[in-house]
Amino acid sequence: MSPRPVDAVIAAARDFLGERISTNQALREQHSRGEDTTTPTLPDAVAFAGTTEEVSRLMTLCHQHGVPVTAFGAGTSLEGHVNPVRGGISLDLSRMTAVLEVNQEDMDCLVEPGVTRHQLNDHLRDQGLFFPVDPGSHCTIGGMCATRASGTNAVRYGTIRENVLGLEVVLADGRVIHTGGRTRKAANGYDLTRLLIGSEGTLGIITKVRLRLHGIPEAISGAVCQFPTLAACVETVIATMQAGIPVARIELLDEVQMDACIRYSKLEGFSALPTLFLEFHGSPAGVAEQAETVEAIATDMGGLGFAWTADAEARNKLWKARHDAYWACIALRPGSRGIATDVCVPISRLAEALLGAKEDILASGLTAPIVGHVGDGNFHTVILVPEDEPDALERAWALDKAIVARGLALGGTCSGEHGVGLGKREFLEQEHGIEALAVMRGIKASLDPKGILNPGKIFRN
Amino acid sequence: MSPRPVDAVIAAARDFLGERISTNQALREQHSRGEDTTTPTLPDAVAFAGTTEEVSRLMTLCHQHGVPVTAFGAGTSLEGHVNPVRGGISLDLSRMTAVLEVNQEDMDCLVEPGVTRHQLNDHLRDQGLFFPVDPGSHCTIGGMCATRASGTNAVRYGTIRENVLGLEVVLADGRVIHTGGRTRKAANGYDLTRLLIGSEGTLGIITKVRLRLHGIPEAISGAVCQFPTLAACVETVIATMQAGIPVARIELLDEVQMDACIRYSKLEGFSALPTLFLEFHGSPAGVAEQAETVEAIATDMGGLGFAWTADAEARNKLWKARHDAYWACIALRPGSRGIATDVCVPISRLAEALLGAKEDILASGLTAPIVGHVGDGNFHTVILVPEDEPDALERAWALDKAIVARGLALGGTCSGEHGVGLGKREFLEQEHGIEALAVMRGIKASLDPKGILNPGKIFRN
Numbered sequence: 048m049s050p051r052p053v054d055a056v057i058a059a060a061r062d063f064l065g066e067r068i069s070t071n072q073a074l075r076e077q078h079s080r081g082e083d084t085t086t087p088t089l090p091d092a093v094a095f096a097g098t099t100e101e102v103s104r105l106m107t108l109c110h111q112h113g114v115p116v117t118a119f120g121a122g123t124s125l126e127g128h129v130n131p132v133r134g135g136i137s138l139d140l141s142r143m144t145a146v147l148e149v150n151q152e153d154m155d156c157l158v159e160p161g162v163t164r165h166q167l168n169d170h171l172r173d174q175g176l177f178f179p180v181d182p183g184s185h186c187t188i189g190g191m192c193a194t195r196a197s198g199t200n201a202v203r204y205g206t207i208r209e210n211v212l213g214l215e216v217v218l219a220d221g222r223v224i225h226t227g228g229r230t231r232k233a234a235n236g237y238d239l240t241r242l243l244i245g246s247e248g249t250l251g252i253i254t255k256v257r258l259r260l261h262g263i264p265e266a267i268s269g270a271v272c273q274f275p276t277l278a279a280c281v282e283t284v285i286a287t288m289q290a291g292i293p294v295a296r297i298e299l300l301d302e303v304q305m306d307a308c309i310r311y312s313k314l315e316g317f318s319a320l321p322t323l324f325l326e327f328h329g330s331p332a333g334v335a336e337q338a339e340t341v342e343a344i345a346t347d348m349g350g351l352g353f354a355w356t357a358d359a360e361a362r363n364k365l366w367k368a369r370h371d372a373y374w375a376c377i378a379l380r381p382g383s384r385g386i387a388t389d390v391c392v393p394i395s396r397l398a399e400a401l402l403g404a405k406e407d408i409l410a411s412g413l414t415a416p417i418v419g420h421v422g423d424g425n426f427h428t429v430i431l432v433p434e435d436e437p438d439a440l441e442r443a444w445a446l447d448k449a450i451v452a453r454g455l456a457l458g459g460t461c462s463g464e465h466g467v468g469l470g471k472r473e474f475l476e477q478e479h480g481i482e483a484l485a486v487m488r489g490i491k492a493s494l495d496p497k498g499i500l501n502p503g504k505i506f507r508n
Numbered sequence: 509m510s511p512r513p514v515d516a517v518i519a520a521a522r523d524f525l526g527e528r529i530s531t532n533q534a535l536r537e538q539h540s541r542g543e544d545t546t547t548p549t550l551p552d553a554v555a556f557a558g559t560t561e562e563v564s565r566l567m568t569l570c571h572q573h574g575v576p577v578t579a580f581g582a583g584t585s586l587e588g589h590v591n592p593v594r595g596g597i598s599l600d601l602s603r604m605t606a607v608l609e610v611n612q613e614d615m616d617c618l619v620e621p622g623v624t625r626h627q628l629n630d631h632l633r634d635q636g637l638f639f640p641v642d643p644g645s646h647c648t649i650g651g652m653c654a655t656r657a658s659g660t661n662a663v664r665y666g667t668i669r670e671n672v673l674g675l676e677v678v679l680a681d682g683r684v685i686h687t688g689g690r691t692r693k694a695a696n697g698y699d700l701t702r703l704l705i706g707s708e709g710t711l712g713i714i715t716k717v718r719l720r721l722h723g724i725p726e727a728i729s730g731a732v733c734q735f736p737t738l739a740a741c742v743e744t745v746i747a748t749m750q751a752g753i754p755v756a757r758i759e760l761l762d763e764v765q766m767d768a769c770i771r772y773s774k775l776e777g778f779s780a781l782p783t784l785f786l787e788f789h790g791s792p793a794g795v796a797e798q799a800e801t802v803e804a805i806a807t808d809m810g811g812l813g814f815a816w817t818a819d820a821e822a823r824n825k826l827w828k829a830r831h832d833a834y835w836a837c838i839a840l841r842p843g844s845r846g847i848a849t850d851v852c853v854p855i856s857r858l859a860e861a862l863l864g865a866k867e868d869i870l871a872s873g874l875t876a877p878i879v880g881h882v883g884d885g886n887f888h889t890v891i892l893v894p895e896d897e898p899d900a901l902e903r904a905w906a907l908d909k910a911i912v913a914r915g916l917a918l919g920g921t922c923s924g925e926h927g928v929g930l931g932k933r934e935f936l937e938q939e940h941g942i943e944a945l946a947v948m949r950g951i952k953a954s955l956d957p958k959g960i961l962n963p964g965k966i967f968r969n
Contacts, residue, residue: 392691
């Protein structure tokens with residue numbers, strides 16, 4: 048029996064990775080999927096890279112031998128991105144955690160891909176700067192770039208797409224390229240940076256990221272407003288956006304999610320009603336003015352009082368509760384798994400999308416709280432799948448499909464921020480059309496002719 | 509002698525374009541270059557498309573016959589983009605001028621590529637919306653997308669890149685794709701929209717554009733501040749950006765440009781000194797606060813008074829003068845041609861880049877006022893080339909090269925917003941590296957295997 052190609056890669060990579068390439072069973076299991084509900088697949092080996100050069104040498108080997116490579120960061124993906132469905136190497140970049148540069152005057156920094164958003168913000172705090180993109184997990188910057196992540200601040204500061212100036216990327220055959228630059232804008236050839244952001248490890252391995260940073264605002268205030276109906280809540284969001292209020296965050300929790308958060312995070316003084324959490328950034332006078340304007344809108348729409356605070360502790364408690372929303376959902380049905388949907392629609396269709404999703408949830412008989420980055424028209428339902436209900440998983444997927452189908456019919460997308468991975472592949476053709484998907488495949492073939500980079504993701508083939 | 513391939517295209521296209529495909533000499537001359545200083549090249553024919561279907565049928569023919577196609581909009585390109593250097597068809601899209609949709613609630617619209625930014629803003633005005641991207645010419649939206657244009661508002665509202673939601677594009681072989689969508693964000697596969705923006709007609713023909721719009725601010729105020737030195741002027745810009753003031757516009761005019769504008773636009777009460785023009789958008793209290801903060805910064809830096817006004821007429825006069833800066837330059841030396849440089853650097857290096865450019869200009873013996881979108885680190889010099897000085901053009905190109913070389917050495921780009929076209933090709937390899945350029949060429953080959961789309965642009969080959 049001839050040796051497997053992957054064994055040749057492992058043997059050769061040992062020269063420069065030593066013990067950092069491993070076939071240890073427990074390690075392979077840890078790299079068999081992310082925080083998703085896909086069926087785990089073991090990689091043949093796990094490699095921990097420490098430098099760009101190591102990534103380049105490993106890719107050169109894998110390219111020579113035709114061995115699949117799946118990049119792995121914090122493993123927090125929800126769509127199966129890090130599941131190495133065709134085996135090969137799981138390339139773990141989570142040990143590349145250096146913050147290489149911070150340029151205070153230019154408000155940018157250069158980081159390795161394994162830096163987490165929390166680590167970066169801790170690093171930046173005493174320089175008066177922050178990095179705004181905040182998915183709900185302890186994810187890495189590299190992973191956020193790969194999946195085109197966003198979060199609660201995107202409504203004001205943009206997604207990762209708007210906050211990356213340039214990348215260092217190792218190509219499928221080991222060549223290293225640099226994309227973008229240090230300037231805030233450029234009209235200098237094809238935008239490879241934006242092409243790689245959201246490419247989910249299928250076009251190259253990101254080894255350095257230059258990020259745009261923002262000044263910590265002089266004043267921050269938070270607000271909460273509860274509403275008698277979901278419709279009133281959504282109308283307040285639409286009117287706020289149309290008025291051009293530069294809200295930093297505007298998050299919606301439906302009555303089920305609010306009930307879960309009140310219990311889980313011990314929020315006092317709130318009812319289980321549709322609720323908006325808001326945050327305002329600016330000067331002291333500016334944040335007060337923003338809050339007053341939104342309060343007037345909310346009152347018009349039937350809002351039940353508008354509680355706002357400049358107190359950091361009270362504000363942090365609220366946002367901690369918001370970020371713990373997923374765990375609060377799970378606690379509603381202990382022992383459940385959660386499947387997160389991720390539809391995003393034009394804001395004018397948000398009420399229809401949300402109210403339709405509510406109807407689907409009721410019809411499904413499942414529990415599925417709704418929480419959303421509604422300023423961007425993006426919302427999630429966390430569909431709870433009790434382990435002791437054998438048909439619940441099937442019903443959950445049917446519910447997910449129904450919510451996506453409505454989102455697409457309303458001019459939306461199947462993925463606002465979680466990416467395609469394995470879970471959303473089936474919707475892509477409907478969303479983009481067969482010819483646009485063919486263009487994407489052509490680009491994939493151009494950059495990765497042997498198809499070794501995260502095969503099986505984005506495209507069904 | 510066998511007929512030329514282009515004659516076969518012209519004959520076949522007559523079926524559906526009729527008189528709108530023409531070999532008229534005057535028309536061909538009008539389509540032989542843009543507002544650039546390249547050597548004009550005549551296309552074999554000029555085709556005026558009216559619909560996506562016509563573009564698709566024409567591309568199908570050109571693909572079959574291997575005939576080059578160069579898209580043409582308003583013809584205002586400064587880098588030779590519309591010069592059909594290999595002949596073939598100049599595909600004029602300027603008659604596709606329909607505003608197809610305006611969605612007030614979602615703040616987006618769908619337009620044909622020949623719509624100009626002026627036409628669109630006139631159309632939007634009574635809906636309380638505006639489109640912020642404003643290059644200094646009567647350019648078309650399609651051309652702005654193709655060249656990744658920006659302008660004076662980019663510091664706050666982003667460039668065209670941040671303001672396009674999706675595109676309809678006819679591929680080299682006539683297939684039609686739709687990219688992006690109607691949502692503010694998405695993580696749904698490769699970002700073809702951003703790939704096509706700035707691709708300068710080399711990857712496809714843009715036939716529809718969905719734009720993101722913005723609410724006309726409740727209050728707008730303008731300000732002007734003059735400084736004893738260029739350095740003090742630049743320091744004010746850097747400090748303003750670092751303080752996170754959301755200036756809508758912050759434009760620098762050096763003393764030569766200011767002198768030109770005072771004469772040309774009859775500005776009263778100003779001296780020929782380095783000057784900042786500013787604009788603030790927000791609530792009445794907000795714009796007042798922004799202006800006060802910038803005034804305090806400018807005063808610290810030695811600014812010579814800070815004149816601000818909420819009066820629309822006074823403000824419009826100033827911005828008209830700013831937009832007429834190019835013509836004011838030409839009027840300094842009547843009968844000159846102007847060559848516009850377009851370097852963009854990290855803002856921390858802006859003073860070096862500008863002061864270095866000033867030295868180069870002095871050494872060249874040429875007149876070259878400086879004007880810039882300095883909040884983005886982007887500035888232009890308009891190098892005046894008197895027609896009666898035979899060696900002036902050569903000296904002008906040497907000056908341009910010196911300014912670009914310094915910009916690149918400071919971590920900048922050779923093109924902030926004018927694009928690559930013919931004029932900046934030689935700098936691209938230095939800026940991106942040979943491997944990144946190879947990736948771009950691979951993508952080009954994937955989308956346009958016969959190389960018929962605007963051949964000779966971006967790449968030297």
